[in-house]
Amino acid sequence: MRRSKGMAVAVAMAAGFVAWSSVAFAQTKIVDGPEIKWKLAAWGKPRAATQNIETLRKFLDERTGGKFKIQIGYESFGQPKELLDLLKVGSLEMTNICASYHPEKLPAFSALDLPFLPIPDLDVQEKVHLAFYKHPVIVKEFAGWNAIPYLSAVLPTNEFVGRGKAPRKIEDFKGMRVRALAGIGAAMTKLGAIPTSVDATEVYTSLERGTVDAAAFPTTYAHQSYRTYEVGKWYTENMNLGNVACPTLIHTERWAALPQQYKDLMIEAVPLAHKALKVAYKAADDKNFPLFKKKLEFLKYSPEELAAFRKAGGEPVWEEWIKLRESQGIPGRELLNFLLTQAGAAPKS
Numbered sequence: 270m271r272r273s274k275g276m277a278v279a280v281a282m283a284a285g286f287v288a289w290s291s292v293a294f295a296q297t298k299i300v301d302g303p304e305i306k307w308k309l310a311a312w313g314k315p316r317a318a319t320q321n322i323e324t325l326r327k328f329l330d331e332r333t334g335g336k337f338k339i340q341i342g343y344e345s346f347g348q349p350k351e352l353l354d355l356l357k358v359g360s361l362e363m364t365n366i367c368a369s370y371h372p373e374k375l376p377a378f379s380a381l382d383l384p385f386l387p388i389p390d391l392d393v394q395e396k397v398h399l400a401f402y403k404h405p406v407i408v409k410e411f412a413g414w415n416a417i418p419y420l421s422a423v424l425p426t427n428e429f430v431g432r433g434k435a436p437r438k439i440e441d442f443k444g445m446r447v448r449a450l451a452g453i454g455a456a457m458t459k460l461g462a463i464p465t466s467v468d469a470t471e472v473y474t475s476l477e478r479g480t481v482d483a484a485a486f487p488t489t490y491a492h493q494s495y496r497t498y499e500v501g502k503w504y505t506e507n508m509n510l511g512n513v514a515c516p517t518l519i520h521t522e523r524w525a526a527l528p529q530q531y532k533d534l535m536i537e538a539v540p541l542a543h544k545a546l547k548v549a550y551k552a553a554d555d556k557n558f559p560l561f562k563k564k565l566e567f568l569k570y571s572p573e574e575l576a577a578f579r580k581a582g583g584e585p586v587w588e589e590w591i592k593l594r595e596s597q598g599i600p601g602r603e604l605l606n607f608l609l610t611q612a613g614a615a616p617k618s
Contacts, residue, residue, distance in 0.1 A: 299333045299530050306338045307362035307523070310346035310355065313469060317490035317549035321420045321542035322365065322517055328538045329531075337531050339363070349468055353518075357414045362523045365422070367515040369451035369466065376594055377410045378418075380604045381514035382451035383590055385583035387614040391423050391547050394512065397611045398423070399539075402516070404607060406600060417524060420517035420539060423546045424487040427453055427510040430501035431483025432476060435566055439578050448472055448484035452590070453510045456582030469495055476500045485510055489561065490553035498557075504565040507575070587617070 309326075311319055319341075326339045347355045350371055352364040372379045381401065388394045398421040401407055411418055429447065436442050443461035447454075454464030467475050467484070469491070475481045477500045486492045498504070524532070561567075570578070587605060594601030606616035 298331075299336070299534070302333055302336050302528060302530055304336045305527070305531065306340060308346055309339050309341045309363035309365070309517070310352045310361050311341055311365045312344045312349045313494060314343055316494040317546065317553045318422050318424060318487070318494075318515070319365075320545040320549040321422065322363075324542045324545040325420070325535070325538050328541060329534060332534055333531070337534070344470070349470075353414055353416070356416055356518055356520055359415070359520060359522070361520065363419070363517060363519050365515060365517050367450070367513055369513045370468070372451055374414070375410060376597060377406050377599050377604060378514060379451060380590070380594075380601075380608060381512070382453070383587055383605070384452040384456035384511040385509070385579050386511060386608060387612050388512070391425070391550070393612055395421060395423050395543050397608060398514070398516075400611045401608060404604070406604060411518070412521065414518075415521045416518040417521055418516045419519045419535075420542050422515040422517075423543055424512045424515060425490070425550055426488065426512060427485040428488040428492075428508055429483045429485050429505040429510075430476075430492050430497040430503070430565065432479070432500065432502050433482050435503040435568055436483075436505075437568065439570070439574050439581075445482045446480070448475065448481045449510070450485070450513050452586055453485055453513070455586045455589070456510065456578075459582040459585060460578070472497060473500065487512065488554075489557035490550055493553060493557045493560070498561050498564050501565055504561055504567050506567045506569045508570065508578070509575075584617075 309322055311322065313319075315323060322339075322341055326341060329337045329339060346352070346361060349367065352361070353366050353371065353374060355361050356364045368375045368378050369382050372382065381398065388397060402418040407418070431445075434441065436445065439460060442457065445462045447457050447462045447464050448467045449457045449462070449464040450466050454466065457464050465481060467481060469486070472481070472484045472486075473496050476484055476497060484497055486495065486497065492498055591601035591605060594604070602617070609616050
């Protein structure tokens with residue numbers, strides 16, 4: 270019974286987010302709401318990729334006169350790989366996660382981690398993610414974790430910062446130990462690289478000590494946030510490896526118990542939070558590219574090299590993902606084609 274109720278709540282909320290995405294914002298403050306305090310888990314430190322939750326926190330505080338407060342805990346509420354479990358048992362009201370830290374816990378959702386999806390910019394990515402969040406298969410999968418996907422991190426495409434010999438040709442990645450998550454890691458395996466799923470907070474030390482040769486992060490804000498440029502020697506300028514899915518989740522029952530006026534505010538905050546991310550990423554790039562160019566060698570690959578890389582590491586990974594998921598009873602091709610259609614690309618037969 271509880272699972273059915275949670276599923277219904279999740280479906281209604283997912284549909285509501287999309288419906289509210291183009292609504293103009295009212296500025297009336299809520300003065301008669303109850304006092305509520307929620308915990309939202311994150312990691313690292315406040316940075317461009319957390320401007321969605323920081324904006325949400327400020328928005329709710331202002332619009333409720335301080336009655337609805339969200340306390341953001343950067344690694345104070347749990348470590349990245351345990352946050353989904355902590356949300357499920359109700360230790361948190363909200364949490365950030367990256368599905369790639371535990372892909373088999375969210376096998377259907379891991380479609381967003383596939384390399385080289387044809388998502389050309391952050392606006393398209395926001396549209397694709399919000400649509401995917403309300404797909405029935407995804408809603409059901411998250412409901413099994415007492416979770417509802419709420420915000421996207423709308424992350425920029427991944428690029429590498431690395432040490433040692435610069436990979437001037439695609440073949441130079443062979444044997445390289447790379448921090449590359451999920452589908453990006455699978456793509457690098459196709460090129461003979463050796464991927465590892467080092468937590469973001471451990472990447473600097475891993476690069477410095479040489480336990481990894483290169484690390485892929487959403488560029489440029491994450492490379493700056495985790496200081497890879499300080500120990501790296503080179504930077505891939507245009508590989509456009511893909512993204513990783515890092516949503517903000519809400520506990521299903523905590524959402525159900527929230528007063529409607531607060532629910533309305535949280536839905537209203539979605540486009541504001543995503544806009545804040547895009548502004549922050551642009552500001553980070555404007556600051557970081559000059560800094561990186563002083564410290565790192567920029568590597569730019571030819572169209573022919575990029576085409577060869579995508580042929581070897583893109584669609585073959587998609588097909589393997591589909592085969593795996595369909596063997597688990599998950600409609601893999603349907604989900605991939607849904608993403609491609611939402612991105613404006615032709616579906617794959």
